[in-house]
Amino acid sequence: MRDVKVSLVGYGIVGHGVVDVLTRKKKVLRDMGLNLKLISVTDHTGTVLAEDGVDPAKIMSEKTLANVATSSMKGKEAITAIDSDLVVEVTPTNIVHGQPGLGHMEAALTSGKHVVTSNKGPLVVAYSNLKKMAEDNGVMLKFEATVGGTMPLISLVERTLVGNTIFGIRGIFNGTCNYILTRMTEEGIPYTHALSEAQDMGIAEADPSYDVEGVDTAGKVVILANSLFDMNVKYSDVDVTGITGITPEALALAKKRGYAIKLIGDVPALTVRPTLVPLASPIAVSGTLNSAAIYTDLSGTITVSGLGAGSIETASAILTDIASIYRTKRIDAIF
Amino acid sequence: MRLSMNLELQDVPGQLLLALQPFKDNKANIISVVHHRDRKTPRGMIPVRFVVEMDRSKIEPVKAKLKECGISVVRSGEDRLLESVSVVLVGHVLDSDLGDTVNRIDSTGYAEVMDLSLSMTGIDEPSSAYLKIRATGKAEIQKALSILRDVGKEKKLLVIEPIETEAV
Numbered sequence: 461m462r463d464v465k466v467s468l469v470g471y472g473i474v475g476h477g478v479v480d481v482l483t484r485k486k487k488v489l490r491d492m493g494l495n496l497k498l499i500s501v502t503d504h505t506g507t508v509l510a511e512d513g514v515d516p517a518k519i520m521s522e523k524t525l526a527n528v529a530t531s532s533m534k535g536k537e538a539i540t541a542i543d544s545d546l547v548v549e550v551t552p553t554n555i556v557h558g559q560p561g562l563g564h565m566e567a568a569l570t571s572g573k574h575v576v577t578s579n580k581g582p583l584v585v586a587y588s589n590l591k592k593m594a595e596d597n598g599v600m601l602k603f604e605a606t607v608g609g610t611m612p613l614i615s616l617v618e619r620t621l622v623g624n625t626i627f628g629i630r631g632i633f634n635g636t637c638n639y640i641l642t643r644m645t646e647e648g649i650p651y652t653h654a655l656s657e658a659q660d661m662g663i664a665e666a667d668p669s670y671d672v673e674g675v676d677t678a679g680k681v682v683i684l685a686n687s688l689f690d691m692n693v694k695y696s697d698v699d700v701t702g703i704t705g706i707t708p709e710a711l712a713l714a715k716k717r718g719y720a721i722k723l724i725g726d727v728p729a730l731t732v733r734p735t736l737v738p739l740a741s742p743i744a745v746s747g748t749l750n751s752a753a754i755y756t757d758l759s760g761t762i763t764v765s766g767l768g769a770g771s772i773e774t775a776s777a778i779l780t781d782i783a784s785i786y787r788t789k790r791i792d793a794i795f
Numbered sequence: 796m797r798l799s800m801n802l803e804l805q806d807v808p809g810q811l812l813l814a815l816q817p818f819k820d821n822k823a824n825i826i827s828v829v830h831h832r833d834r835k836t837p838r839g840m841i842p843v844r845f846v847v848e849m850d851r852s853k854i855e856p857v858k859a860k861l862k863e864c865g866i867s868v869v870r871s872g873e874d875r876l877l878e879s880v881s882v883v884l885v886g887h888v889l890d891s892d893l894g895d896t897v898n899r900i901d902s903t904g905y906a907e908v909m910d911l912s913l914s915m916t917g918i919d920e921p922s923s924a925y926l927k928i929r930a931t932g933k934a935e936i937q938k939a940l941s942i943l944r945d946v947g948k949e950k951k952l953l954v955i956e957p958i959e960t961e962a963v
Contacts, residue, residue, distance in 0.1 A: 630958060630959070701953070705885055705886070705921070705953045706885065706953070707885055707914075707916070707920075707921055707923050709914035709915075709916060709922070709923040710883050710885045710914075710923035710955065712914065713883055713912060713914055713923055713924070713925040714881075714883050714925065714955070716912075716925075717881055717925060717927075719881060719883075719957065721883065721955055722958075724958055733955075733956075734953065734955050735955060735956060735957065735958045736881060736882075736883060736955055736956065736957040736958065737957075737958050738957075738958075741958070743958075
């Protein structure tokens with residue numbers, strides 16, 4: 461049995477999901493030979509610290525840790541002071557400067573801790589630095605949850621399709637936009653109407669610009685370009701058009717001719733724009749689903765789809781990343 | 796240029812070879828030959844469809860030679876616009892001079908707008924249009940799309956292009 465001490469940084473919707481999933485999957489992980497112990501949970505109000513593992517019952521019903529914190533340590537201070545093997549970083553994302561997640565990840569990596577994250581910002585801003593930092597310190601940086609949520613994409617390309625040359629990836633990487641476009645098509649309602657419906661259902665934020673202007677999708681395009689295509693690009697390198705200009709009439713005209721209009725991110729073209737997708741195409745998924753077509757030399761085109769967001773779904777991708785760190789055997793270490 | 800030609804052959808041995816000879820002699824590149832044995836004409840002839848790439852000036856000599864050999868040319872015509880692409884435009888499509896937008900494509904000589912449907916909701920509301928563009932080849936389709944992108948920028952129209960189904 462391998463003991464792994466995990467620190468969770470960020471206790472919002474995804475943070476709650478991570479606590480839930482780690483609790484639910486304790487037995488499965490033990491059967492794999494992995495004893496994951498959540499020794500600390502930190503948010504902007506403080507830290508709950510427990511050597512033998514944080515009791516999920518005590519924190520699950522708390523929105524923040526303000527009432528249950530056992531220490532006032534926050535952020536980088538908590539990351540460096542607490543003796544953990546792995547940090548799960550799930551603070552709110554900022555695509556412009558990457559903070560506070562960027563500082564958290566740097567602190568974790570330089571103190572020799574693996575990092576698993578769903579936070580796009582730091583990877584968009586400083587992927588190559590973070591990757592080098594991880595390599596220099598002999599630890600891993602895993603971020604499957606940043607692109608397409610629970611839909612396997614990065615691990616699929618890096619592990620399952622290893623040996624293939626990847627020509628490109630095109631897909632739907634934002635469930636909010638896909639939901640709005642789907643509703644506009646189904647009901648013939650205008651953009652503003654579909655948006656407020658999405659907001660009512662909790663699918664879109666009060667300030668939806670991050671999703672509907674294509675910013676979120678562009679962030680994912682940058683992450684894919686840097687991590688899978690070694691491109692070293694920034695957010696500003698992506699040509700972005702959002703979905704705010706789409707009309708129900710345009711969707712109807714397209715549908716009549718056998719097309720859906722979807723917000724498609726394209727790597728390595730580095731574009732995010734509304735695009736005509738044949739209705740019969742496997743990437744033309746509806747509702748909040750995400751999808752991606754991966755173009756390869758040996759395997760042809762491979763298409764995946766799945767839930768792109770959600771607390772438990774994102775936590776699932778995080779769990780997979782954690783497990784993969786400890787199941788990875790280097791080829792030269794087998795002999 | 797690419798040309799399709801419908802011929803009728805007699806149902807006797809050696810006719811297909813005979814029909815191919817004039818194309819070979821005039822350095823035509825044969826793209827496809829479909830021999831319709833199952834669709835005999837009332838006169839007992841066998842229709843054959845040729846698609847060839849050849850120099851425009853060689854068409855008449857080939858036709859003359861075929862006639863000389865007793866092979867009838869039922870139809871021959873240039874397959875000009877082989878590729879097509881669908882595009883949706885959103886914005887003030889009509890007010891920004893739709894005629895001019897279409898003309899920019901048509902005036903290229905290698906691409907044409909073949910189909911157009913327009914959806915308008917209100918006077919000041921953005922309208923939407925579906926366009927089908929045909930062009931002489933894949934490269935020409937890309938050139939036409941690039942023209943449309945520029946027009947879109949200039950006239951503040953959202954140009955929604957189809958997804959590339961193959962990796963570029």
